[in-house]
Amino acid sequence: DVKVTQSSRYLVKRTGEKVFLECVQDMDHENMFWYRQDPGLGLRLIYFSYDVKMKEKGDIPEGYSVSREKKERFSLILESASTNQTSMYLCAVPGTGGDYSNQPQHFGDGTRLSIL
């Protein structure tokens, strides 16, 4: 099965800092996703990557950027952290086999990020 590893479960940073959230997958998958989760809003897609150095904006990309230099690693970057970016961040990778667009998504354990 797909294993998705996020580098930190909990992270506390200060306003204005540059913050890196890392996600690593073990299945050599082209597609990787970053979501944020906020109470009452469900999960919202920030960015999507469909191959190394390839990315697309999701629904809420403002204030974020991403990096995909290697296939197994997808990084979410908060260029200048703000308090409204305090949230739970989740990385996801589709399952294996066949048409990737129709595979179930598998999530990492999430990173609870607090911006003070």
Next chain:
Amino acid sequence: GIQVEQSPPDLILQEGANSTLRCNFSDSVNNLQWFHQNPWGQLINLFYIPSGTKQNGRLSATTVATERYSLLYISSSQTTDSGVYFCAVKSTSGTYKYIFGTGTRLKVLA
């Protein structure tokens, strides 16, 4: 874009009770998943069910794609079932994106 609505938003059950969670979606889908998010924030795949019925222990799910809804059944609920249940769908319109509902928060009391 496609809209996903889950009901009820909150549910409190006594241990041993049964429950049905509903997910309505506004467009045709080719992909639907149910997730359980435990109190530690981990999202666990429950079912990948774009159509039909599946069962896994005390949980089962049914998706009626033509009528644009899915149901998650929890029987003989246990305190470990507490958490938030999310439905996520992917539209047939060709997008890669999953759209998540806002979830049903379930609390099972001992």
